[in-house]
Amino acid sequence: MGTYLLRRVLSLVVSLALASVVIFAVVEIAPGDPARFMLGVNAQPDTVAALRAELGLDQGKVARYLAWVGGMLSGDFGTSYTYRTPVAQMVADRLQVSLPLAGYALVLSVLIALPAGIYAAARRGRPGDVAVMGATQLGIAIPNFWFAMMLVLIFAIRLRWFNAGGFAGWDAGLWAGLHALTLPAIALALPQAAILARVMRSALLDVLGEDFMRTARAKGLTRGQALRRHGLRNALIPVLTIIGLQFSFLLAGGIIIEQVFYLPGLGRLIFQAISARDLIVVESVVMLLVFAVIVVNFAVDLAYVAVDPRLRARS
């Protein structure tokens, strides 16, 4: 376990260092200048130069890279070129939307998927299974932005059960916040739930074929008891992997959904920042997302250890 941990942390550090170089390089070679973007078509060259100097863009790339990485190490993510506010604060604000949204979608996804997957596995080959699997196929095939459009059309414009979008902030109350995030969360959760349900089903079916399930039946457990007591926990490992992947996907993958529901989330921040060539924001946020993915994967690995005692013995 200790070895494992150390190796993981080491590879994490190397990954992050590599990621920072890749991100910086890609962002920096993108054509477009934040200063010129800010100043528009009538700006004169000396004005642009003055703004570039003010933003620190006149320094060399290596110096800027080092300053950026050095800043991040000391917790300073820099200051946005366009917004002129600290990136850390902007990210913190946006996370108030993106994090709950991702969490909400994940909870929905798990709440829908696990029972559906278990139900289908328990009824393998029977009409219930066929129906659930057909529904998941459809769920995977529907593009989530299209689904979001349809949700808005039906539930916000026709039925007016929900607002068409926007997010008033948590100050308006927990219920109001959740209400505002419901449609986006559903749009995000649908394909994820479909994938998760399929994984749950196939993981369970794999476990059902294991010898120890037969042992459990020989003890006198009913099919259902054996599934619950011995099947679920063993099937959880592939399911956990997918849940981990999905959380990181949901955090960054909401870009299009945030656009459709005009939510002030992380995805939209990146989108805006890229088009405004707010390089430091793009770099820092992408870095943060990469970090989040790596940390979530790490957490998933730790969760494996909690689920599977065989991994605990590695000490």
Add this chain to the structure above:
Amino acid sequence: MSLLEIRNLHLTIHGTPVLSGIDLDIAPGEILAVTGESGSGKSMTAFSVMQLLPQGARASGAIRLDGQDLLSLSETQLCDLRGRAMGMVFQEPMTALNPVQSIGQQVMETIRIHDRSADAQAARARAHDVLTRVGLPPERFPLGRYPHELSGGQRQRVVIAMAIALRPRLLIADEPTTALDVTTQAQILELLKRLVAEDGMALMMITHDLAVVADLADHIAVMRNGEVVETGPTRTVLRDQTHPYTRMLFAASRHAVDLPEAPPPVPLLKVTDLRRSYPGARPHPFAPRPRIEAVRGVSFALHRGERLGLVGESGCGKSTLTRAILGLDPVQGGSIHLNGDSITQHVPHALRRQIQVVFQDPFGSFNPRHRVDRLITEPFHLLDDPPKGAARRNAVADALDAVGLKPDDAMRYIHEFSGGQRQRIAIARALIIRPQLIVFDEAVSALDVSVRARILDLIADLCRAHGLTYLFISHDLSVVRSVTDRVLVMQAGQIVEDGATDHVFAAPRHPYTQTLIDAAPVLPDLPALRNETP
């Protein structure tokens, strides 16, 4: 009065008949051994009693436990009987336990599922007792242990504990010792015998091993193709062998091959102080990886024309040693010479072609996507000038002919062949470039006795025709005894005994060899039995 009565049991799976007209009885305190080769339906008979049949199975007839017909019971009633009135032990202890639950939990589950009144405390106490009974006293094996922390034999004891926790009247054991080493096998058989005696249980023992049967069972049922061909008290069956199939089985089990005389010793392979180790897990993050020593200074020589055996239990290092000789893994010390040339680190093609191998698994040894001619000519890769066209076809035909197959078989795919035929193809592949040494790595261990007997005959025939030199690795002492001139006994990475096969078996010098030979179940001497008067 029988405890279990099976009457005219028929079983089909998806319409295919599996069992037809099975009649069996077991009395309390009695051990019935059901034996037969693979596909005989012996395991399905066991699962029919437990009513744990695969989907699509339909049973008819009657299976009565204490007079109650199991085939007429509802699933709920069956669940109540399983684990309480009848328990089961399975073949593969490595996978029969839930890897994410502690052994205590798993044993307690049997207790609590049937006895709702038992609280956690009481269940724990009873699990404690049961585990002690099967030889895993919680003082040494705490209830919180997980299956992966136990050896195969210990795991099998846990499975037995789960099966007998509620003192069922019937215990079914499906090949409970097949996956275990001989010494462990002896202990588990001893345990089962003791439990039957103590609890007055009926035991239905499914096994392919006639030697185990002879030793343990009160009654024997011999099965073939879903039918019971002969049944009766053990001694009677052993003595009379009324059915020809029974006779064939016993003959095959004690089959001895007729090896030609070995030529005078000329050294071929020389292994000197060989060491093989690999890195294990670090004890803590900053510690260097410890080396696990699998082969610790092994030296031996193999002479041209000699048939050398290598025996030992699992984990003794015999597979590692084999892989080193085949040049599949690097070695950490010592040397290997073939004909005086070193093949220790790098094996040149010219020397590589002198050693070929036959593996254990008749199913995994061949690329399923290639035809037989391509499979057996793979070693041609080692020749500087491999035969082509007609020469290649002739070589293939000769090789197939030598192992008793037809030249036409060259164009078929491997899945069209039975297990025994596949081992013949494997031998053909090893023979085709006329190597000086063939390694048989558990080459007959996965085969039924009758098939095994024929393959062993083939090997003997080849020795006569081609003067084979081979290294025969096996855990099965009786096989090694019949096909080798000399035997090496390996334990914990070292060779503890080396001598002429007959001598070693007759008068083992090393205590470990002694233990091995004692633990191996043997068929009783039939002529002696026949001389007894009934």
Add this chain to the structure above:
Amino acid sequence: MTRPHLTLALTLAASLGAGAALAQSTITIAQQLEPPHLDPTSAAAQAIDQVVYANIFEGLTRFQGDGSITPALAKSWTISDDGLTYTFTLQDGVTFHDGSVMDAEDVKFSLDRARAEDSTNAQKALYAGITDVSVIDPQTVAVTLAEPNGSLLFNLAWGDAVIVAPESIGDIKTAPIGTGPYTFTNWVQGDRIELSRNPDYWGAAPALDSATFKFISDPTAAFAAVMAEDVDVFTGFPAPENLVQFDADPRFQVLVGSTEGETILSTNNQQPPFDNPLVRQALAHAIDRQAIIDGAMFGYGTPIGTHFAPHNPAYVDLTGQSAYDPDKARALLAEAGLAEGFETTLHLPPPSYARRGGEIIAAQLAQVGITAEIINVEWAQWLETVFRGKDFGLTIVSHTEPMDIGIYARPDYYFQYDNPDFQALMATLTATTDEAERSALLAQAQQMIADDYVNGYLFQLAQLSVAKAGVEGLWENAPTAATDLSAIRWAK
């Protein structure tokens, strides 16, 4: 959210017989883009002015909704006879939102800052002609020019010349302090900005207590937000195709006005074959303006035949000179030796007038044998490649600065029209202050660039706004980017 509560309050108020106006003292206005920050004097983003202009910040002069220039912080002014010195008298009793007094020193600070060496003012060129700003007394300030400039009062009305205080300049981007009728209260980045009424405002008190600006960039989301009544007003509505539906719905009113945006098919005058006037003329005849207006803008927009706003009194309708005539276009191309057509690029920035219009234009150009490869670009990229790099054949863009025909006098401007006659004409215009004379000169200028077919002149961009039925006082046109809250009220 707040809507149910509001409805409840309304019902209650109505049942009690009280005026509904009590509850309706606030408004939510949506616009497409969010301001990057709130300093109109150091960025070109129109979104900043849309929030702060005339609400938080004021200049010496200001635009009215009809495009006229009126006094603002300057109560009155006198112009010296040589036209070089403007003396402004400031309004009395003006204070900044932080309570400090606005005086001539602040005016001097603001104008000096805009034209300073290290200024980051996006319109610095407009104020470059100022040689000196001097404080005569706290209520009087004199501005001296190097040469006469007929547009100074107009230029000073721009959001880039609003009066700011030296004390609060440090935080202006996030906590702007101005003199206007509304004070800045809150900004939830990515979502909204909130303003509330300035109780100490020097002028007439506005009707609304507070206002919220919401930012909805996605056109679909914009439609949904208005339809679901999440917002009261959407200024600069991005999807003209939806206006039919709003128009048909009694809950809403649609305002169709004009912007200062001349939407043109900008042509790289230095890049062959566009350096040949025949080719540019062919281009002009290959384009069916009405099809573009119908297809891209769903009928909203006025065709133009030169680079000038049709609502300006000096406008000359020259659309006939470049009427849709593909046969003529082909003939002209043949005359230019390009009978087989040619290939070029068409860079399209993000707005739908460009993206949709570009698709139509590409199809129309294909009819006369010109293959225009569509290259969609973001603004940052457009500025870099097209505007600065001048690496393009054609592009579509709406020039939204008011009265910007002067760009044709700049040979280094991205479309690179270099005509000394036109440059001389513009120099004369700048030095001319007489309105009639200016109109004549402007007509001449319009004719000149139409004759040279500098660019393909498409249409004047419409200002499209949607509001709830009860909202009054919204600007119909957009002479400059602004949402003048002080005029807005709910119908009683």
Add this chain to the structure above:
Amino acid sequence: MTRTLILGGLLSGLVLAMALLSLIWTPYDPAAMAIPDKLQPPDAAHWLGTDHFGRDMASMIMVGARTSIAVALVAVGIGMGLGVPLGLAAAARKGSWLDEVIMRGNDLIFAFPSLVIAILITAVFGPGAINAIIAIGIFNIPVFARVTRGGALPLWERDFILAARVAGKSRTRISAEHILPNVANLLIVQGTIQFSLGILAEAGLSYVGLGAQPPTPSWGRMLADAQTMVSLAPHLALVPGCAIILTVLGLNLMGDGLRDALDPRLRQVRR
């Protein structure tokens, strides 16, 4: 379960046939605009109606199928072309630095938010089908590398590989001769899945304006164009939406069917 395969095959085949047919025939020129006829609902003249420029939707859907298939196919090709050799190499040298580098590199690519990177790539190189292919293709590499490695590792323990090694064959040759054919089933199934994901990804990128550029019709861009007109002319969103859903559904069903048909475990039962 062959029903799944047939249904999936039929749907996918239909889309493919549509795409191929569009090479020689479409009802109308998909680029021909007729602005006065815009937003017509489906009728006899235009089976699927017209779009906001009066173009024939049916023709655009047919040509759009070509775009989707081409982008997804090449992206899968990139993923396989690079991912499979990497996976084979990693498995052949399990535990070596090469394996470590390849697998950590995979993790790194996986760690990047794919859509954000796609947006960045198009910001750098400009939007367009080629760059969409690259963006999608890059994220296919680790998928195929993992599947290949995962499928190859147990094979390396099989006796027939040991036999090939005893026959003196190099690891590279064994990878090509024995490992690759035996992971081919896995790759076919994964390829089908990635293909369908590629179609979804292309639609997503085109929807945000980063995919194939006009005038090349693309389903995602048709949806993007339609989004503000859904309530005016629902067919604008329904037609391309259904095209995407049916195609992806067809491919997924086919992948599932293939998996069942090719599953090595099922094969072993038949032996």
